[in-house]
Amino acid sequence: MRDVRLLAVAFDPGAEIDAFSAAHAEAGGVAAFAGKVRPTDGCEALELSHYEPLSLPGMAGLADQALTRFDLLGILLVHRVGVLLPGEPIVLAAAAARHRRSAIEAVDFAMDHLKSDAWFWKREKRADGWHWIEPRSEDHRDLARWN
Amino acid sequence: MRDVRLLAVAFDPGAEIDAFSAAHAEAGGVAAFAGKVRPTDGCEALELSHYEPLSLPGMAGLADQALTRFDLLGILLVHRVGVLLPGEPIVLAAAAARHRRSAIEAVDFAMDHLKSDAWFWKREKRADGWHWIEPRSEDHRDLARWN
């Protein structure tokens, strides 16, 4: 089962994980990663923009890739768009599987792709205004692990 | 920060993950794995017994190992004991870190050790009575990855 959502309002990762786990009663476990806006480095707000004709199909395609590549019963990908405050959840990836290694690897895979291979642009508001966030070489190295 | 608990009553992994995430506001993300009793193969109940003079110090030592080995801000290990019904959560491992790879790897590490290197004995109730669960060679292979 694939559940892929772009949200313009705040969400609760724990509640999403519980609901996802309940929807996959037959799974032995659920792995998850929830990323949030770090309240550090003088970041006052984070804006996530996207191009929906690519972002949503891209997330759905990523979910399908994970379902094909790992032995999963289900996958959940939730991504915020819009302006977020420090501490707010940005992204949640969760995978349900009979065996824990499949679930953990699928979350690792999904996060590496969501972070650097999905159609999102981010800018940060600091005391001196908005700053675009560039691609990071670390993300590309992470991504290359799956080739 | 280390939070290690043995619980004799049911718990809610999503609520634990949210509380853990809130306690680590400075983390960029939280990775987690929640394992539950699978309602398959005719399992009617699962009993987890432990030897507390070893089980709780063992979990605390595992948490400390993870804190030393990975770049974490905190780790949460929760394990049920007693009789559990199908669908009930057995175990939750969560890690908070500045970077997602550290958090995901720490959860992977903690689960491999909790599953086969912790002082828990399990037996399953089936239609014909209780059956002890033996060690699995797959678990030992998973564990050997960290040596």
Add this chain to the structure above:
Amino acid sequence: MAVKLVFLGRLADLAGTHECDVADTDGVIDWTDLLAWLEVWSSADLAAAVAGEKVRIAVNGALLADKAALAAGDGDEVAFLPPVSGG
């Protein structure tokens, strides 16, 4: 009728807007027409940025393998996509 242009990320800053219409088009706009139009409508900087090798182009949500092959007609949406941000 018109071709709709959509600017993402820092290209929106450079263009001064998230989207605009290329109105009064007569038939199909190709890559050369588009760069010329952007230069007049906005700036040479925007045209150069859009032509940069790291900027991808999508027409109606489909990425172009080769930007020079662009051919957009009335009702089409052309999106300019700079490199996405890291985690």
Add this chain to the structure above:
Amino acid sequence: MAVKLVFLGRLADLAGTHECDVADTDGVIDWTDLLAWLEVWSSADLAAAVAGEKVRIAVNGALLADKAALAAGDGDEVAFLPPVSGG
């Protein structure tokens, strides 16, 4: 005074109980005494199981590297730990 014995996992089934006391002990119980006591109190099967190389022993929560080095006195707790279950 007594030495407390604790049986974990399937050893509890074999012993018929989770724990018992070795009462009226006079000084220290060593490995040979213990096996002899288990055989009389329960069965040769239990003594053989406890002596099995996969069964670990802890005294007051500290694992013994060598079971033959066991030395338990009044008030001590000796736990018999079979291999733990898999995931």
